[in-house]
Amino acid sequence: MGQSKEVTIYDIARKLNISAATVSRGLQMHPCTAKKTMKKILDAAEEMGYRTNPFARNLISRRTKTIGVIVPGLTSHFMSSVVEGIERVANKKGYNLLISHSSESTAKEADSVKALFNNRVDGLLASLAHDTKDLAHFDLFFKKDIPVIFFDRVLEHENSTNILIDNHKAAYMATNHLISQGCRRIVHITAPSLQSVYADRCSGYKQALLDHQVKFKKEYVLVEDLNMQGGAHAAEMILKMRPAPDGVFVANDLCAIGCMLALKQKDVKIPQDIAFVGFNNDPASKVIEPNLTTVDYSGHDVGETAARYLINHLSGLSTIQDTNTVMLRFELIVRESSTRHK
Amino acid sequence: MGQSKEVTIYDIARKLNISAATVSRGLQMHPCTAKKTMKKILDAAEEMGYRTNPFARNLISRRTKTIGVIVPGLTSHFMSSVVEGIERVANKKGYNLLISHSSESTAKEADSVKALFNNRVDGLLASLAHDTKDLAHFDLFFKKDIPVIFFDRVLEHENSTNILIDNHKAAYMATNHLISQGCRRIVHITAPSLQSVYADRCSGYKQALLDHQVKFKKEYVLVEDLNMQGGAHAAEMILKMRPAPDGVFVANDLCAIGCMLALKQKDVKIPQDIAFVGFNNDPASKVIEPNLTTVDYSGHDVGETAARYLINHLSGLSTIQDTNTVMLRFELIVRESSTRHK
DNA sequence: CAAAATACCGAAATCGATTGCGACAAATTT
DNA sequence: AAATTTGTCGCAATCGATTTCGGTATTTTG
Structure with a gap:
């Protein structure tokens, strides 16, 4: 043949x-x-x-039936779940996906935006790199009124919809939980990131302290890369603090786990000496001993919701300006890492 | 505007x-x-x-500059690394990616194949679902001589190239390592899968036993879903065995971890009572205590190699028939879960 | 200075599908 | 039976870029 x-x-x-x-x-x-x-x-x-022949067809219809996706990375459990969710919905609706990852670099992110623009995607779903501090590189899309939806790692912008959870509230609940377990000197580990996600989590943490008359101390906020090394590094800081902290709220599970492992190495008892709460419900949170209390929200839901919103808008069923922000459900899963009372 | x-x-x-x-x-x-x-x-x-306008161009050139990717799932660390690797190479060479996931179902896999075929991808990269036992649903591609490269989860076929590691040898080394640590009653946990990957790992395990005059026992091969539940279930089996096994080689890290956690619950000491070796070097293998000895091979390499091969072939730089199988490097990383001698 | 070679550009066909408009036939109405 | 409506279908233009073929204008050669 x-x-x-x-x-x-x-x-x-x-x-x-x-x-x-x-x-x-x-x-x-x-x-x-x-x-x-x-x-x-x-x-x-x-x-x-x-x-x-899709090209002949697209040439006339001027639509590509293709959605661009930009994520900071694929290897985290959360992000890969999101992509799975997006893919599931897109597939069902007959849309194709062009996926690219920025490796947490704004420059690569901008390259991807341009590439997807040149490929004439009908719309864009994006989660921002850590150091992205404005959306200027998305102007190509905004100028042409091509819909853009940000999820999880977002910045505010009048021309786009954001899909995320109420990070302030989630952090508030997490911190609140630590306080209810008797913690009073609570450290917060966050990212050197410009995304509102982390700012919101930090403000939720502060608010919870305030509401319970626990004094906020600047030294208790540690800025680290949110991975296991970062956690280990934070552990060194924590070990030096006097009086020793008795609780830690970490903006990310893997970082929390790295920190816990390093502390355990030094014979610190968790949760007796110090209690932990993480964020994202990574599978590893059920591997670490004691299992990690964490904020759970479904990547699949985020992905499916984002894709559905975009496709509805592309089909003319809704306008993106209608909704600026979509908040999804989350849940605090309490495990042993923070349980000091039975 | x-x-x-x-x-x-x-x-x-x-x-x-x-x-x-x-x-x-x-x-x-x-x-x-x-x-x-x-x-x-x-x-x-x-x-x-x-x-x-890419459509006008493609309409004439009859090439889409697009590669299809089918994976069983995205949420494992290994698979998402592979996809990152593919994306990196494809991006650099100006190719787009259409990614779909089969959720380990042959039926969905077949749907994806058809969809990608109708989208006229220039070539296909695929890793098979567990229950896929033949490649009939890929005939669309074979008949039209559209290149297909399988990676990691592969089946033999004359018209395609396979990219993977020498699973037999890796399993041999893993088992050999357990024997060298004094283990003599070694259990092997594998998947209810039809892919050669698992058959090869099992045969490597058997070969190592044979070469060291350790008797192979059929009861020692446990077939489980390769996730944490599967591991927990395997632990129950292991606890019932008399005499108790003193080593376990698991075809997958998460399953190994699930098994270890369940055994630890019953106060079994690892590695003193029973040593463990896993497969894939999942991040969680550095979270479990003791850290898990495992076979490491880079998902990024697998992805980049697969993409490079395909693109070279598409650019006319090589023919796929030239090479039937590409074996990539792997390494046994020894950690505490298997170290019984200092 | 005439002849030949070269460099550069344009007309027009082509890729494959879509769609407005008009033509024609069949079915309905008067 | 004539007039009108309805239902089908074909013609031809269109989408935007590519490419062959040939024609000028320019340069090189004898």
Whole structure:
């Protein structure tokens, strides 16, 4: 065989002795087509192995049925769940996905934006890199009114919808939980990031302290890379503090785990000496001993919601300006790392 | 502003009072274009915000510059690394990615194959679902000589290249290591999968036993879902065995970890009572205590290699038939879960 | 200075599908 | 039976870029 040539509507037309226009209408089941000819066309297409040429179609329709996705990375459990969710919805609705990852670099993020723009995606779903501090590189999309939806790692912008959880409230609940377990000297580990996610979590932490008359101390806020090394480094800081802290709220599970492991190495008892709460419900939070209390929210939901919003908007079912922010459900899962009372 | 219309080569031609043909040549820096006009064209394009229409181009070139990717799931650290690797290479070479995941279902896998085929990807990279036992649903691609490369979870086929590690040898080394640590009653936990990966790991395990005159016992091979629940279930089996096993080689880290946690619950000491070796070097293997000895191989390498092979072939630099199988490097990382001698 | 070679550009066909408009036939109404 | 409506279908233009073929204008050669 080899690269057998493709069957086109003209081939079908020739075989059936009708015009290509009719074949085209038949294939899309256009109402002004006789049922009999329609059947003949569909049968012939099936038999001849016809597949529509998406380029010819897109050339005319000026839509690509393609959605761009930009994530900071794929390897975290949360982000890969999000992508799975997006993919599931997009697939069902007949959209394709162009996925790229910024590796937490604003420059790469900008490159991806440009590449996706040049590929004429119908819309964009994005989660920002840590050091992204404005959305200027998305102007290409905003200027052309191509819809953009940010999820999880977002910045405010009038032309886009944000999908995330109420990070302030989640952090408030987490900190509140630590206080209820008797913690009074609570450290917060956060990212050197410009995203509101982390600012919100920090403000929730502060608010909870305030509401319970626990004094906020600047030294208790540690800025670290949110991975296991960062956690280990934070542990060194914590060990030096006098009096020793008795609780830690970390903006990310892996970092919390790194910190816990380092402290355990020094024979610090968790949760007796110091209690821990993380964020994201990474699978590893059920591996660490004691299991880590954490804020859980579903990546699948985030992805599915984002994709559904975008596609609805693309189908004209809703306008993006309608909704500026969508808050999703979350839950504090209490495990042993923070349970000091039975 | 709103949806401003797109600039085409005709617009540029009109503005410069030249023909569209010249503009086209200028934009691709075709050699038979005067340097001066070329510059004028490029400048005008830049200024007018021209972007090439990929559909018009693809319509003529009959290539999509798009690669399809099918993975069983994205949430494992290994698979998401692979995808990152693929994306990195594809991006650099100007290829787009269409990614779909089968959720370990052959039916969904077949759907994805068909969808990607209809989208006319230039080539396909795939890792198979657990229950996929033949490649009939890939015939669409084989018949049209569209290149397909399988990675990690593969089946043999004359028309495709496989990229993976020497699983037999890796398993041999892992088992061998356990034997060297004094283990003699070694359990192997594997998947209810039809992929050769698992068969190879099992055969490597058997071979190592044979070569060291350790008797193989059928009861020692446990078939489980390779996740933490599966591991916990395997632990129950292990606890019932008399005499008690003193080593476990698991075909997957998460399953190993689930098993270890369950055994620890019953006060079994690792590695003193029973030593563990896993597979894949999941991040969680450095969280579990004791840290898990495991076979490490880089997902990024697998992804980059697969993508590079495919793109080289698409660029005519090599033929896929040239190489049937590519074996990548791996390494046994020894940690505390298996160290019984100092 | 005439002849030949070279450099550069334009006209027009092509890729495959879509769609407005008009033509014609069949079915309905008067 | 004539007039009107309805249902099907074909013609041809269109989407935007590429490429072959040939024609000028320019340069090189004898």
